Structures are given as structure tokens and as C-alpha cells.
Amino acid sequence: MLSQTEENYLKALFHLTSEKSEVGTNELAATLNVKPATVNDMLKRLKEKKLINYEKYGKISLITLGRKQALEVIRKHRLWETFLYEKLEFTWDEVHEVAEQLEHIHSPKLIEKLDKFLNFPEVDPHGDAIPNSKGELKVQVRKTLAQVAVGKTCKIIAVKDNSASFLQYVVKVGLGLSSKIKVISRQEFDEITEIEVNGKKSIVSKKFTENIFIA
Amino acid sequence: MLSQTEENYLKALFHLTSEKSEVGTNELAATLNVKPATVNDMLKRLKEKKLINYEKYGKISLITLGRKQALEVIRKHRLWETFLYEKLEFTWDEVHEVAEQLEHIHSPKLIEKLDKFLNFPEVDPHGDAIPNSKGELKVQVRKTLAQVAVGKTCKIIAVKDNSASFLQYVVKVGLGLSSKIKVISRQEFDEITEIEVNGKKSIVSKKFTENIFIA
DNA sequence: TAATATTGTTAGACCAATCTAACAAAAATA
DNA sequence: TATTTTTGTTAGATTGGTCTAACAATATTA
Numbered sequence: 001m002l003s004q005t006e007e008n009y010l011k012a013l014f015h016l017t018s019e020k021s022e023v024g025t026n027e028l029a030a031t032l033n034v035k036p037a038t039v040n041d042m043l044k045r046l047k048e049k050k051l052i053n054y055e056k057y058g059k060i061s062l063i064t065l066g067r068k069q070a071l072e073v074i075r076k077h078r079l080w081e082t083f084l085y086e087k088l089e090f091t092w093d094e095v096h097e098v099a100e101q102l103e104h105i106h107s108p109k110l111i112e113k114l115d116k117f118l119n120f121p122e123v124d125p126h127g128d129a130i131p132n133s134k135g136e137l138k139v140q141v142r143k144t145l146a147q148v149a150v151g152k153t154c155k156i157i158a159v160k161d162n163s164a165s166f167l168q169y170v171v172k173v174g175l176g177l178s179s180k181i182k183v184i185s186r187q188e189f190d191e192i193t194e195i196e197v198n199g200k201k202s203i204v205s206k207k208f209t210e211n212i213f214i215a
Numbered sequence: 216m217l218s219q220t221e222e223n224y225l226k227a228l229f230h231l232t233s234e235k236s237e238v239g240t241n242e243l244a245a246t247l248n249v250k251p252a253t254v255n256d257m258l259k260r261l262k263e264k265k266l267i268n269y270e271k272y273g274k275i276s277l278i279t280l281g282r283k284q285a286l287e288v289i290r291k292h293r294l295w296e297t298f299l300y301e302k303l304e305f306t307w308d309e310v311h312e313v314a315e316q317l318e319h320i321h322s323p324k325l326i327e328k329l330d331k332f333l334n335f336p337e338v339d340p341h342g343d344a345i346p347n348s349k350g351e352l353k354v355q356v357r358k359t360l361a362q363v364a365v366g367k368t369c370k371i372i373a374v375k376d377n378s379a380s381f382l383q384y385v386v387k388v389g390l391g392l393s394s395k396i397k398v399i400s401r402q403e404f405d406e407i408t409e410i411e412v413n414g415k416k417s418i419v420s421k422k423f424t425e426n427i428f429i430a
Numbered sequence: 431t432a433a434t435a436t437t438g439t440t441a442g443a444c445c446a447a448t449c450t451a452a453c454a455a456a457a458a459t460a
Numbered sequence: 461t462a463t464t465t466t467t468g469t470t471a472g473a474t475t476g477g478t479c480t481a482a483c484a485a486t487a488t489t490a
Contacts, residue, residue, distance in 0.1 A: 003476075003477090005476080005477065005478095024437065024438080025437070025438055025439085026436085026437060026438080034477090034478075034479095035478080035479065035480080036437075036438065036439085037438090037439075037440080037478090037479075037480080037481095038477070038478055038479075039438095040438065040439060040440085041439095041440095041476095041477080041478085042477080045476085045477095056438085056439075056485095057437090057438065057439085057484095057485065057486075084325075084328075087332060088325070088328040088329060088332055089328060090324075090328065094324070097322075098320070098322045098324075098325050101320045101321065101322070102320060105313070105316045105317060106316065107312075107313045107316070109305075109309070109313075110299070110303070110313050113299075113303040113304060113305065114303065117302060117303055218446075218447090220446080220447065220448095239467065239468080240467070240468055240469085241466085241467060241468080249447090249448075249449095250448080250449065250450080251467075251468065251469085252448090252449075252450080252451095252468090252469075252470080253447070253448055253449075254468095255468070255469060255470085256446095256447080256448085256469095256470095257447080260446090260447095271455095271468085271469075272454095272455065272456075272467090272468065272469085
């Protein structure tokens with residue numbers, strides 16, 4: 001059985017490789033709040049356990065078993081987030097931290113029962129797809145708010161960044177899951193967009209709009 | 216913050232001292248599935264952290280902070296058991312093992328929300344009292360099936376032993392929480408009791424009857 | 431291409447939690 | 461009381477996960 005630490009490395013690898021396809025020791029170290037040397041040691045252990053491919057100075061990639069384990073952890077994380085949000089009335093920005101702990105509970109039965117209790121949800125409270133029990137994950141091709149033309153209205157379905165600070169800002173602007181957003185104007189030079197949510201206007205950065213997924 | 220291991224030592228100490236008031240290194244080691252030497256090391260650490268009183272070759276006892284921490288873990292354990300039993304349809308004998316993991320999740324908010332979600336239960340699925348958020352535990356003076364006179368009928372309210380093997384046997388005999396039991400006869404010499412549950416007769420040992428709490 | 435900067439690796443150390451093997455104290459018993 | 465058994469302690473080793481400091485490989489740029 002994998003340790004919590006090992007599970008966290010696999011999860012981070014899964015997320016980083018699925019958006020960039022080239023992950024380095026430094027980057028991994030930064031996301032795990034650990035030093036590159038520590039990552040290096042762990043990569044050797046994960047290779048030893050046949051969870052990843054890795055050669056000195058070469059590129060890092062998950063292999064079958066590692067990928068499966070990563071998806072299992074992500075499944076658990078997202079199901080717990082859904083539970084916290086829907087049943088225990090946690091807010092959008094609070095669920096992540098607790099789910100980081102709950103995702104490491106080992107009990108296949110627990111997770112299947114939880115899935116059923118939640119009525120087999122397809123997405124978590126941030127709009128991210130929940131892998132099924134076979135470790136299959138629906139590929140989501142999603143547009144961001146940055147791609148919406150001026151004057152158009154759209155609906156928020158997910159956020160890219162799950163950090164509490166970002167989510168709290170999102171809430172402050174008046175947004176929640178399924179909120180409607182109208183793009184009022186956009187200043188290309190300043191990379192700034194004016195939006196309207198429930199009659200409330202706000203000015204947001206390019207970074208912000210790139211972190212909002214819309215339908 | 217305490218480690219899971221430290222929490223487990225405190226919990227075991229709480230349980231052992233509350234039924235015997237004299238706990239030794241060996242006994243503690245046996246319940247924690249660890250060697251006496253390991254316990255000895257840990258006792259020093261717990262003393263260092265001001266969680267227990269302990270002198271070389273002397274007796275071991277929890278002090279204020281340690282007791283509080285132990286009760287917090289027990290509270291979490293029993294709330295999670297209640298959740299698993301009532302919401303996720305786990306059986307009596309399955310809840311313990313998973314709760315052993317869940318009890319170590321750190322999040323005061325989570326546990327208060329869970330308590331509310333479960334409608335502030337007073338006892339867990341084994342009939343044990345759940346400590347409140349201030350760490351207060353109702354003292355339960357409970358009679359066992361061994362003390363019930365021949366011919367009398369009583370109601371099961373809890374079990375002393377929470378091991379899966381015992382609970383599975385309990386279920387096999389036809390018992391569940393709140394089941395009614397009639398004591399048909401008792402052989403003092405053989406220390407055997409004949410009981411009847413829902414019309415089904417069974418012969419059980421003294422050990423068995425001493426592990427069944429009744430109203 | 432040589433110098434510099436970035437990125438990755440290794441060696442050696444530390445801490446928590448465990449072990450085994452040897453030893454010491456206390457309790458039970460002959 | 462002397463011997464034996466039980467119980468508890470210590471010393472030294474191991475493992476996983478981390479660190480710092482030094483070094484090596486690769487990439488960038490003057």
C-alpha cells in the first residue's frame with residue numbers, strides 16, 4: 001500500500017503532466033512544498049515501485065499503475081469535496097483543504113458507498129470531472145472567460161485554480177457555480193476585463209479570466 | 216499537533232485506564248500491536264509533551280491535556296462510526312476499522328458539521344456515549360447479560376468488545392442494537408447460558424454474556 | 431565558444447517510529 | 461530468603477521522509 005506522501009507525489013505528477021507534458025524536479029518540489037533533493041529521492045523510490053518512468057536527467061512520466069493510483073486518489077478527493085459541499089454545507093473555498101486529508105483514507109467500500117450516497121455525481125463543486133471506479137476520467141475541453149467576446153453572456157461551470165485565496169476572490173466578485181457572467185468590455189493593452197454578475201460590475205485581470213471555465 | 220501514533224497511544228491509555236486504573240508497558244504494547252520497548256520510548260515522548268504522568272517503573276496516567284486529546288479522538292471516532300452506520304449503510308462490525316482512520320482527520324469545522332448533520336447523536340452504533348465538543352463524556356453504568364436472572368427478558372443497548380469477530384458472532388446469534396433477549400437457562404458449572412432472540416435459541420459462553428450490555 | 435544561470439543529483443545528516451537483543455527491577459513462588 | 465518469572469528499560473539498528481551543502485549536467489546568453 002502506498003504512503004500518503006507517495007500518493008501526493010503521484011497526484012501532483014498527474015496534474016502537472018496533464019497540463020504541460022514536461023515536468024521537472026524543481027516544479028514538482030515547488031508544488032509539493034519540498035526541496036528538489038527530496039523529490040529526487042522520492043522519484044527513485046517511485047521508479048523502484050514501478051509507478052513512474054524516470055532516468056537520471058531524463059523526463060518523468062507516470063506509467064500504468066502510477067496513473068491508476070493517482071486517479072484513485074483524485075476520485076476520492078473529488079467525492080469528498082462533493083460530500084463536504086452538498087451534505088455538510090462547506091463553502092466552495094473550504095472543501096479542498098479537508099479533502100486533502102480525506103483522500104488518503106483507505107477503504108474501497110467506503111468510497112463506493114459514499115459515491116452511492118451522493119447519487120453518483122459526475123463533477124465536484126469546482127466543476128471538475130470525478131473519475132469513475134475504473135479510473136476513467138472524462139476529458140473536459142473547456143473554454144475560459146478570457147475567450148468570451150465582449151457583449152456576450154456565459155455561465156461559469158468550473159474554476160482552474162482551487163486555492164482558497166482565488167476562490168474567496170471569486171465569491172467576492174459575486175460568482176458561484178452556475179452564475180451568469182456578462183463581458184462588458186476588455187482593454188487589450190492593460191489585459192483587463194470588465195464583467196457583470198447579477199447586476200454587479202467588476203474589473204478583473206487576464207489571469208482571473210483564464211481561471212474561470214465557462215459553458 | 217499530535218501525530219496519528221501519539222493519538223492512538225492516548226486513546227489506548229484512556230480506554231485501558233478507565234477500566235483497570237493500572238496499565239503496564241506490556242499491556243499497552245499488546246493492544247497497540249507493538250513491542251514493549253516501543254511503548255517505553257513513546258511514553259517518554261508523551262511525558263516530554265506533558266500529556267501523561269510517568270516515572271521509570273512507576274505507573275502511567277493521562278493528565279489534563281492528554282485526556283482532552285484522547286476524548287477528542289474518541290469523539291471523532293464515534294461520530295464517524297455513526298455516520299458510516301446511519302448514512303452509508305455500513306454494518307455494525309464494519310464501522311470500527313474505517314473509523315480508526317477517519318478519527319485522525321484534523322478539522323474542527325468538519326467534526327462540528329458532521330455532528331450537526333447526524334443530528335447530535337448521543338451514542339454510537341455500539342451504544343457507547345459520544346463525548347461532546349467540550350470533551351465531556353457521560354458516565355455509563357451498564358449491566359451485562361451475565362447479570363440478568365433466568366427467565367427474564369432484556370434489551371441489548373451496547374457491546375463491550377468492538378472487534379469484528381465478536382460483532383459478527385453477535386449478528387449470527389440474531390442480535391442487533393435494541394434486540395430483545397430472553398434468558399432461558401444458565402449452567403453455573405459450565406458457565407453457559409441459553410438465550411432466545413426472536414424465537415431463535417442459542418447457547419453462549421460466560422465471556423459472551425459479559426460483553427453484552429443491556430437495559 | 432566561453433561564461434553564467436538553471437536545473438538536477440549526490441552525500442551526509444536528522445527525526446519519528448519502529449525493531450531486536452541484552453539487561454535491570456519487581457513480583458511470585460519454592 | 462533465594463530462585464525464577466514477569467515486567468520494564470536501554471542501546472543500537474532500520475526505514476521513510478525530510479533537510480542542507482556541494483557538485484554535475486544542461487541550457488542560455490554575452
